[in-house]
Amino acid sequence: MDMTTIRGQFPFLHEAVNGHPLAYLDNAASSQKPERVIRRMARFLESEYANVHRGVHLLSERATAAYEDARSVLAEFLGAGCLEEIVFTRGTTEAVNLLANSWGVKNIGPGDTILLTEMEHHSNLLPWQHLAGRVGAKVEFVPVLENGAVLDMDAARVLIAGRPKLFAFVQIPNTLGLENPASELCWLASEAGVTTFVDAAQSVGHRPVDVREIGCDFLACSAHKMCGPSGIGALWGRAELLAEMPPWQYGGEMVDRAHYDRPATFREPPARFEAGTPPIIEAVGWAEAVRFLNEVGTEAVREHSVALANLAAEQIREIPGLRIFGPGVRESGIVTFSIEGVHAHDVAFFANERGIALRAGHHCAQPLMRKLGSPSSSRASFYLYNSREEAEALAGILRDAVAFFR
Amino acid sequence: MDMTTIRGQFPFLHEAVNGHPLAYLDNAASSQKPERVIRRMARFLESEYANVHRGVHLLSERATAAYEDARSVLAEFLGAGCLEEIVFTRGTTEAVNLLANSWGVKNIGPGDTILLTEMEHHSNLLPWQHLAGRVGAKVEFVPVLENGAVLDMDAARVLIAGRPKLFAFVQIPNTLGLENPASELCWLASEAGVTTFVDAAQSVGHRPVDVREIGCDFLACSAHKMCGPSGIGALWGRAELLAEMPPWQYGGEMVDRAHYDRPATFREPPARFEAGTPPIIEAVGWAEAVRFLNEVGTEAVREHSVALANLAAEQIREIPGLRIFGPGVRESGIVTFSIEGVHAHDVAFFANERGIALRAGHHCAQPLMRKLGSPSSSRASFYLYNSREEAEALAGILRDAVAFFR
Amino acid sequence: MDNELYQEVLLQHSKRPRNFGPLENPTHSADGHNALCGDEISVTLRIENGKVTDAKFTGSACAICTASASIMTGEVKGLTCPAVEALTSHFRQLAKEGTAPDVPAKLEVLGGVHQFPQRVKCAVLPWETLTSAMKTPVEPDQAPASPAAIS
Amino acid sequence: MDNELYQEVLLQHSKRPRNFGPLENPTHSADGHNALCGDEISVTLRIENGKVTDAKFTGSACAICTASASIMTGEVKGLTCPAVEALTSHFRQLAKEGTAPDVPAKLEVLGGVHQFPQRVKCAVLPWETLTSAMKTPVEPDQAPASPAAIS
Ligand SMILES: Cc1ncc(COP(=O)(O)O)c(C=O)c1O
Numbered sequence A, B: 001m002d003m004t005t006i007r008g009q010f011p012f013l014h015e016a017v018n019g020h021p022l023a024y025l026d027n028a029a030s031s032q033k034p035e036r037v038i039r040r041m042a043r044f045l046e047s048e049y050a051n052v053h054r055g056v057h058l059l060s061e062r063a064t065a066a067y068e069d070a071r072s073v074l075a076e077f078l079g080a081g082c083l084e085e086i087v088f089t090r091g092t093t094e095a096v097n098l099l100a101n102s103w104g105v106k107n108i109g110p111g112d113t114i115l116l117t118e119m120e121h122h123s124n125l126l127p128w129q130h131l132a133g134r135v136g137a138k139v140e141f142v143p144v145l146e147n148g149a150v151l152d153m154d155a156a157r158v159l160i161a162g163r164p165k166l167f168a169f170v171q172i173p174n175t176l177g178l179e180n181p182a183s184e185l186c187w188l189a190s191e192a193g194v195t196t197f198v199d200a201a202q203s204v205g206h207r208p209v210d211v212r213e214i215g216c217d218f219l220a221c222s223a224h225k226m227c228g229p230s231g232i233g234a235l236w237g238r239a240e241l242l243a244e245m246p247p248w249q250y251g252g253e254m255v256d257r258a259h260y261d262r263p264a265t266f267r268e269p270p271a272r273f274e275a276g277t278p279p280i281i282e283a284v285g286w287a288e289a290v291r292f293l294n295e296v297g298t299e300a301v302r303e304h305s306v307a308l309a310n311l312a313a314e315q316i317r318e319i320p321g322l323r324i325f326g327p328g329v330r331e332s333g334i335v336t337f338s339i340e341g342v343h344a345h346d347v348a349f350f351a352n353e354r355g356i357a358l359r360a361g362h363h364c365a366q367p368l369m370r371k372l373g374s375p376s377s378s379r380a381s382f383y384l385y386n387s388r389e390e391a392e393a394l395a396g397i398l399r400d401a402v403a404f405f406r
Numbered sequence C, D: 001m002d003n004e005l006y007q008e009v010l011l012q013h014s015k016r017p018r019n020f021g022p023l024e025n026p027t028h029s030a031d032g033h034n035a036l037c038g039d040e041i042s043v044t045l046r047i048e049n050g051k052v053t054d055a056k057f058t059g060s061a062c063a064i065c066t067a068s069a070s071i072m073t074g075e076v077k078g079l080t081c082p083a084v085e086a087l088t089s090h091f092r093q094l095a096k097e098g099t100a101p102d103v104p105a106k107l108e109v110l111g112g113v114h115q116f117p118q119r120v121k122c123a124v125l126p127w128e129t130l131t132s133a134m135k136t137p138v139e140p141d142q143a144p145a146s147p148a149a150i151s
């Protein structure tokens, strides 16, 4: 990857903090957008915008074509069997809620088990806990081993063999810097007849992701974490599973026939799951982000981000009292750490004064961080536009923070 | 209103169809965006974007400030008591689904009645029908009188006196060109102790809307219909009602404490109802649209749109076999009509060839259009950037269409 | 209007559709509709010894849909069921791509819709309804539901 | 670092907080936490005859929150409950606006947070926890829950 070319495409890099150039290391929370995504959205609004689907006029045709083009771009990017397998949602969180309320309510009942892992983001934990409470099912967890270094695969085998109704797990957790063996887990599950959902919020656009290669039944991701806009994400599901699922939200576009005095009938997927005016501008922006990432190459993105994470981790590991969560060698662009005697919130504040954007807190993974004994930690997460210089600056700033606060 | 200045701010007006200037009369489906909204979103993406709420770094502070500023801009625009009364959703449809699944599931039970009107958009009909089916309640309708000219207020009084649990009605239907007396209806309901929800998708940004003046308990609207982006809308609710409502979607940001083995506890509204990464860019764009509309003045917008609708209606009424739905004098910018012997779909197609964007179909109000005896009709809807010339062009084109098809 | 969609012969079919109205003693029937634009159509058939011996339609639909139904009902009369199926799939191809093999000349006028993706569904709806009619025998004592009966 | 947030005296309080640790025989206690940044704090009080006679805190919190708790526990000792309530509301104003009437000099060092809206919650959290502690008598045989007991 040619870093000068890539960095040149990201306008946010012109920003500075207290005269320091801005090093944005908060990519696991959300990514920045390249110029071409910003321009595409503006151009779409200037000359192609209308509501989609029902119109026969020029702008409506253009908007519908752009919206459905986005669906097919994403379908291809994820290796979907057909474009009807892509349901647009607000993001990963809404995708999980949709799945829990539609597939879940239909298929999970009293006494059933929903299997998760201990490293789930709240968005792949709370909807299942709520569903379990509502229908009388129970939630079990595949444990994480050794300071968060790796998923307990032996336990996973045993728990999957117990035939839960669903195994929902994160491919790349937003905290630990590890990557779960998604295809192996899905293979184990499908051998046992267990339906699988993969939370790919941190993996799509950060490494190659192909749903057929993974072998899952459902998968979700968010545009904003992969150079696209906020307000849109997707649930991918196997066509034959989506076809059997009841609607979740009700309104325009998803209905076939509506009556005053009788229940309505509904359209086929994906329309059945897209009630109301969808995120139109957002789909168009997301498609442009996918085109951009396809040109860069998602494998190159992965290598670059992981290399920077490893570089940063090696240097900060030397700081006395600093503890890095997860495996010794990084498997994703994420480095989460805590420093004895210095609270994460102060670390992030201090780093910001020098131009480095870190995240502090529980990273929407409260039970995991509590288990690891650190309810609050700091996180640096790297993406394609980050540089070696940015990764190297981190250690110096953390040393200064320790001297200041301890 | 100075039309030259206003039209100069809308880039889409540079588009043409077959050499004809584009007359966009599909505003009830979605509105176009002024330059400043498009620019604001681009600028935000270039120098202020990050995920909101949890960050202590520069961009996260800027993004959070802009997102929460949008909430307060909207709160003020709607006359909300405090900014915590504004819950951001994907749009009106999601707002109704939220209300049905949270307030509705908690407050509506077997044998209860949900009162609607016959002129609801599918998005204020289907969620309530589904809820009624789920909990064993029933749905009743205030009838519409005389070719869709007016709501049957006598029936409304009787039905409200029957003390339904909820009266949910549209302020300005997207079909009939009329406006319901929202404050009178809410006053009747509150006298009877009936909770009210107003579907204001077609009224916010099209006329002054103040929730305290209307006296409702809940109200919803969509940004895309009022010069703002797709992907965002809002549910406004009285603080004391929102405070008692359970969450609907689960995930990051809405949780207080999460555990592996116990149910989570949740934050106060509005956070409780905004699971996951919200529509951030969209909120910022919406706030800019509100500022724009405030400068123009929503009463001026209303007068302009209604005047154009009346102008168009008077001229097309002369066409033999043409029937306009709703009152004799327009109360909103909407003119829905059917032409004997010419199908609406052909009308819209024909008009588009001459540069006029109309909508054809059931307008997401199937039961209403069926009751009025016209499952498919054409609709012209006017907004602030439409001109007299555009309104006047309609009649000529419809005459030509009749000659062509009949 | 000057475009390739509403050709004269198509307009004639839409203004004065053939085979429009109720069919006496139908053996098969189905309703079809296009939720997006409001086309509603009913197709009724008499199928005897594996052959379509009569076909009619009713409903309220746009010019494209009406013309398509008008021509279709004429073309399928006398064909065996497998032949109808083959013709249907060729017609779909014609509507989507503008050309298709083995399409009777009378149908070719509808090939123009392929340039207007939003109208393809209009042209194809009668054929979809035909397909489902062939699978739906009419109960002797039950009149076929007309779209008007739905409201 | 050169800014108005972490003043020297505040840093001293955060590095060596006063009144940190368990309180023997507390009469009142409460836990507080900031879901957004992870501050966790417990405040324990002894209230006798309507007066706060002792106050301590434990927990894991950022420098601002820790310093605020350290100064707060010192200041409220000896005050009547209404006086604590008045002081709390003045402190809120100080944190949000940078100045407030009737605030003891020792607290003024925390006025700098008003320039950093994201940190106001950190400074205010101990005071919110104090308010809820004053309303929460300790059951004699039940030790106050410490944040560590939550996991
Ligand atoms: C692993 C993981 N899952 C799910 C989510 C939720 O995504 P969103 O907030 O876009 O709905 C996130 C991001 O915060 C995440 O990191």
Ligand SMILES: Cc1ncc(COP(=O)(O)O)c(C=O)c1O
Residues within 6 Å of the ligand: A252, A276, A277, A278, B028, B029, B090, B091, B092, B093, B094, B121, B123, B124, B170, B172, B173, B174, B199, B201, B202, B222, B224, B233, B364
């Ligand atoms: C009256 C009315 N209510 C609700 C809606 C639904 O709004 P949205 O599609 O933005 O959710 C619309 C718009 O289509 C409408 O016109």
